[in-house]
Amino acid sequence: MPTETIGAPAPVRRPQVQWPVPAALILLSLIPVVFGAVRLTELTAGAAVTPQNARFFDSPVPVLIHIPAAIVYSLLGAFQFVPSLRRGGRGRLSWHRVAGRILVPAGLLVGLTGLWMAVFYDLPEGDGDVLLVLRLIFGSGMVVSIALGLLAIRRRDFVRHSAWMARGYAIGIAAGTQALVSIPWILLAGPPSELTRAALLGAAWVINLAVAEYFIYRRAQASARR
Numbered sequence: 001m002p003t004e005t006i007g008a009p010a011p012v013r014r015p016q017v018q019w020p021v022p023a024a025l026i027l028l029s030l031i032p033v034v035f036g037a038v039r040l041t042e043l044t045a046g047a048a049v050t051p052q053n054a055r056f057f058d059s060p061v062p063v064l065i066h067i068p069a070a071i072v073y074s075l076l077g078a079f080q081f082v083p084s085l086r087r088g089g090r091g092r093l094s095w096h097r098v099a100g101r102i103l104v105p106a107g108l109l110v111g112l113t114g115l116w117m118a119v120f121y122d123l124p125e126g127d128g129d130v131l132l133v134l135r136l137i138f139g140s141g142m143v144v145s146i147a148l149g150l151l152a153i154r155r156r157d158f159v160r161h162s163a164w165m166a167r168g169y170a171i172g173i174a175a176g177t178q179a180l181v182s183i184p185w186i187l188l189a190g191p192p193s194e195l196t197r198a199a200l201l202g203a204a205w206v207i208n209l210a211v212a213e214y215f216i217y218r219r220a221q222a223s224a225r226r
Contacts, residue, residue: 022078029074032175036067055121066113073106111143128194142171170212177204
């Protein structure tokens with residue numbers, strides 16, 4: 001005979017925790033967002049030309065596209081990791097899909113302008129050929145990841161779409177991780193050499209991709225258990 005009391009309240013389900021990941025991503029993005037806003041102010045307000053910013057004044061269009069696109073991509077992209085925003089009602093698009101139509105072109109602009117600047121801008125002091133090669137590798141990886149994610153969703157392959165978009169986003173927001181990796185080194189050991197700087201920035205890209213792959217793997221394992 002059932003032991004439950006008729007009319008007893010159903011157990012209360014705890015609400016799913018959704019916001020720590022996007023909140024962390026937004027905080028991580030704030031460092032490059034602030035520096036990007038400062039750079040935009042320099043270019044639009046006619047700041048003094050220095051050896052550090054001369055290349056941007058000589059060819060401002062790529063950086064004027066790159067920075068706003070990066071701000072939109074990093075901040076708006078963080079909300080794509082909120083599960084409740086992925087669901088749409090009958091007959092209407094989900095917030096996730098609407099935002100995706102902004103994020104795909106924004107991400108491609110970030111990657112392509114980043115590649116253009118890496119190739120055609122003069123190397124700033126402290127950079128070198130190793131870092132240039134890393135920028136080309138990871139910048140190309142970002143563009144390819146977004147393109148593969150777009151192709152996957154056109155085939156209705158949601159798993160691969162999510163995985164490729166996560167990889168592209170991980171590369172795209174690496175500037176925040178690069179700051180977190182570089183600042184302690186500068187405080188403890190002083191300005192890094194060209195090779196050390198390349199290693200620090202490269203490590204940040206690898207860290208972001210490793211974290212993305214971890215979450216991709218966990219999602220795949222969770223789907224396999226259902």
